[in-house]
Amino acid sequence: MYYETAKLPEKPAEASAKFTVYLVGDSEERYVYCPVRGRAYKVDGKPEEIVRQWWLYRLRDHYGYQFSQIGVEVPVKVGATEAKKKADIVVYKDSTKRIPRIFVEVKKPDRKDGVDQLEVYMNATGCRLGLWSNGAPPHVYLLRVEPKEGEEEASWRELRNIPSAGEDISSVDKPITRKQLEPVSDFLSILRECEDHIKAHEGINVFDEIFKLIFAKLYDERRNLKNDNSPAKFRVGALESAADARVRINKLFVDARAQWQGVFAPGEELNLSDETLAFCVSALQKAYLLKSDADVLGAAFEVMVNPTMKGDKGQYFTPRHVINLCIDVLDPTETETIFDPACGSGGFLVSAMDHVFKQIRSERDDESEILENQKDYATNNVFGMDYDPMIAKVAKAYMLIWGDGRSNISVGDGLNDNNWSDDARAKFQVLNGVRREHRKFDIIATNPPFAGDISADDTLSRYRLAFKTDASGRTKRLKKVSRDVLFLERCLDSLAPGGRMAIVLPRGIFKNYTDERVRRFLMERAKVKAVVSLTGSMFKPFTNTKTCVLFIERRQHDIVDVSKAKKDGPILFAVSEIPGKDQSGKLVRNAKGEIISDLGEIAKYLKKNLAWGGK
Structure with missing residues (x-):
């Protein structure tokens, strides 16, 4: 929404040739002059007035309507009474202003409501054309379709545009x-x-x-x-x-x-x-x-999926800047495989594809070769699983957008393979003699469910962390184990020796006394490379749970004595203080649309100081 600005000592007394916002007096209060009503209006605190004036000039300059055939704040009769709210703009067929041609409903920037009010005006007057706008695309161009015989309600279509002054509806059809x-x-x-x-x-x-x-x-x-x-x-x-x-x-x-x-x-x-x-x-x-923008589409897909269905199992959609932190530090290459056993809408996988696609393009100059290598990577190296069929559909479509028409996304319980399809078994298991084992991947990036406990015997019996040894040396199986603990073991089982992993976990697993055995199990099988603490607002509005991102490298051989882990080298620690979200969970962006967060700075620090053994 572009407009010119000009300074004046007093508020404007006439309309300008182009839409202008005036900065008046020493305080530079903002005013506009309405060419239809013939007076100046102060717009500080009324941003919708700027949108209205922008459209008045646009209707004249872009569509060819004259100010003389336009009304502003027009009362509309609905039934026997007037609507409580006046129509923002009405474009009439001519300067007599008897027959409305287009109703226009304007809102201040960031407002999304008002289309239903527009439909009320159009139904009440029989007007066929409507326009809704908050000053930024996409504007809504609405067509009212008269009800068929035997029907009571009109139906609605969206047009690509509204017709100009000399056009009819077919001109935009x-x-x-x-x-x-x-x-x-x-x-x-x-x-x-x-x-x-x-x-x-x-x-x-x-x-x-x-x-x-x-x-x-x-x-x-x-x-x-x-x-x-x-x-x-x-x-x-x-x-x-x-x-x-x-x-x-x-x-x-x-x-x-x-x-x-x-x-x-x-x-x-x-x-x-x-x-x-x-x-x-x-x-x-x-x-x-x-x-x-893939983030725009992915975020919309995620919100469309019932959040309560995800929330009750502790799986919350991972903010894109958290995902990007993980992928930047893991730094996948086109020859490496990547897996997410609780992939949700596929955010980690798509970020990995984007990362590798850029590498492929930077190293090659033949466009056909670039596209072929990108397709090969997406088809052969990217794998995901989610228990929810609807969310798995989202992941597949999300990856289709990125050029992977045969994405390796399967529906299944990442913790229990009993009900896996043959296709899922072929993707995620290998035969070792007559015994099936988890396939090993070079990289794992995941934010697994971590709310609630698993108590099913069939699932718990598969995990070492479901068993506990008491002071007398006797081992017994626990009645229940939290999901995050089981997913941690599941990921370690699927990570190849020397492989790299980033996993989001609740902060308690790093400090609770009762989780010491989990930390020992982790150190036996992997080298802890870095821990990034995230704020409690990072996963709002779904949860206030404080989390950490754990970066690890799978050992070539497990160790029994965890004191030997001292030879692994230093562990890098970082604390995020600028989460990129406000207290309500809404993303905070700058004027360029970039998320205001310190995770990019943390990623640079980790990449500079973290040494992966396999790279």
Whole structure:
């Protein structure tokens, strides 16, 4: 949202040729002059007024509407009474201001609500076109579709734009080409818009249906958008019937399901009604997912997954700057394998892919060779598992965005292989004679679940840390063991000799007296290289648990006498004081959108002073 600024000794008395915010007097209070109402307004404390004035000038300069055919703060009659809130902007068909053509609802920056209020105005007046904006894209361009015979409610579509003064709706109903798609900066708002509509009109699993559409759109972008002029098939025309649009979108989904097997079952279908499907497609169709920031998409995917379902098992979505710390210090290469036994949405794995992809590009100058090596790494070296099928779908799609159409993500209990599929066994186990053992990986990066205890006999019997030796030398199995302890042993079993690991653990495991046996077990099997203490706000809003990142290197041979661990060399310690989150758990960013955190500085310190034996 660009505007000019100018200093004045007194508040402005007339409209400027271009939208201008005036700094008035010695105190430089901010004012705008409204060309429709013909007076100046102070905007300090009213940022939505700046958005409104920006749109007034944009409607004139970009769309060709005259100020004389525009109303501001217009009362709208809803039924027998007026709406409590006046319409921010109304664009009329002409200067008589009798017939509204476009309603505009504006909000201050960062506000996401208000689309429903816009729909109220449009329904009350029969107006077909609406615009919602907080000053930053994506703006919402809304079309009201009259209810069919026998129906009471209108339906809604999103347009790519609103028509200019000399255009009709068909002018903005042309096929969307690749060059017209835009990377998204707020994918979550789009998903929430779809979610709200589905909840209001359907009685089905919201996430599953939205995810199917995202999957179909990814397929369209990767397979059909070959150049800037290629038309997108993932779209619904403003004047197209919802039934016709469904045929095309359904084919995209079926083709994607066949091409990228393992994400959806062979018989899964789109279950949304025609009109709801058309609404969701219209909301998604302007986005260019493959060119969008992976963090933006990943964060949106994670929020869409029910957080309480994850929280009750202690698995909280790992902030991206924590993930990046781990991957920067582990420094994976294109010849090494990496595994996350509790991969969630795949954050550690995608960060590793990004890290290695940059290495591959920096070392080569042949584009086809670069792409081939990146594909080989993603397909053959990156592995993950999660117990939740829905989250595993997210991980697969997240990795598809990064170019891995055959990601090694499996659904399964990372602590117990009893119910693993044959495919999971093939990926994560090897035969040693007639006995199956865990496959060994060069690198493990993970934030495993650490809330709650495991008491199942079938699981506990597999772990040494589920047994405890008393003072008399007798060994007995414990009735229950915390998840984090079992995952620590599971990861050590899967880490190759000389392999490197970063694991997020609750701070108590490093200091509790009752966990001394866990620390001894760890030192017997691995060299502790570094410990980074994270603040209690790092995993908000899910939990206040204080955590640490543990960096270790698997020993070539286990030791029995832990006093020999003194020869391992110094252990590096760091304490994060700037978490990059406020007390509510919201990320804190600077003007460039970068997270304000000291983890980058800590990563540089560790990389400079930490020596891995295998590198």
